[in-house]
Amino acid sequence: MKQGNVLWQGAVHSVLFILSLLCLLPFALLFISSVTDEQSILLHGYSFFPEQFSLSAYHYLWQDAERIMRANGITVLVTIIGTGISLVITSLLAYPLSRKDMPAYRFLSFFVVFTMLFNGGLVPTYLVYTGLLDLKNTLMALIVPGLLTNAFYVMLMRTFFVTSVPAAIIESAKIDGAGEFRAFVQIVLPLSMPILATVGLFQTIHYWNDWFNGMVYITDSKLFSLQNLLNRILLDIQFLASSNFGGTQEGLTANIPTETVRMAMAVIGIVPILIAYPFFQKYFVKGLTIGAVKG
Template structure:
């Protein structure tokens, strides 16, 4: 039995995967990755803790990991403007969902067209997309086009259409289609009589789900975090998105702090506003929904980023 165990150990050692890491190295790398992951998530945890800290404790003791006084004053202050807050949440959710769908469709249509060798003008449209990554018309011409020619000012489409196309995402999807979609599959579908629309939605779309989900995640983050577009094109308070509303609240708090004469005139109101904790609460309510949705994209996101990393 002893000799048999020795021989079994030699066989295992002989046929061990040469690319497998040593257990000690694997443990060290796992610990380092765990520390890195904790370092990434710790700031958000810290922000949540500060948002539940009383303003008096922050003024007296500064930011603490374990505050002496817990309080919900910051969330009560934001709840006092709940009507505008919920309205802005609804605008942001609508813009994010509709904008992501439109953006993904437009980007994938464009990228699929320039990825097919039978498309005669693919080089021209590829250069056209790449050129816009290097040069743009600028802010003023863009504003004139959106407001004077398209007449989108103070409309919900002003928050959607300017961000719907992204040349970088087009290049990513073009590479994805070239790497993951075989031309022979498309030729077989065409021989069977399938139209280009049917080929795209029944063959291309399922095969390209990791790449499309990656682009969808990028677009979702872009729409959800966008506040500058509303600053340019939106004056109607009913169309103000969440990020823009939070920016206005923070600007008002800063104005009250910097203009002490105004603050002294309204001292009773000024004292009841949890300034620092309210800022952190705004970060929480703006970040938490998109952070919760990220795990649903994670599997496809990782698959999409690794496309083209292995050479066949």
């Protein structure tokens, strides 16, 4: 029986290892395609074993290195500030929802759940941000919309507070003289690192990949985030490739790697997240098991 269990675990681990490798294949193809010669892709398609390697896509993007670095810095700044503030707002809203003795508990719970079903729409949101708050062409336009706390994250954090933070610990802190806020900061938050890391990772990915707010609220190219800048470069390439400049189109577009540059831009956009993810993985996995049935 013991030998059978070992064989079974080995088979399961082998299957999971193979599935993990399959999950990595798209990223491998993405990177290999970004260093493949443009003509090789046009003639033979995408391949894990290209006939000719080339760094022309990265060389093309290097010509805009200054703008890319500035956009990358803006994205990093927005991601750090936005994620930090959104975690504060989310936790401060989720904790009262985990306390059923809180005044107006039902109303606040309904208010949060209601936002999961309905929203104001793009036009009213745009008018509020540009007319009332005057956020157009400011970095706050990339931060504030993401601070409108996602109700799913609030409910996820509230569930963690209810199921994983013993009420007896909070009561003990109050008996020792701690107020509600002090108990929250010194007792609840240190015990809630898994859910904070999980929601923080979600918010980090959201801010890093966000291009919609930049497209709607930012027209100054100096304030473009990385995603908006890469999207603008891609649109410029497509415009040059599809336009006719009085017979000079071939000369203008011959050296533009229209296919491989897309892959190179995707690599530039995704690598920072791939680097950061392993540091959050243990908290991320634990946070996703919140509320699971324990055997």
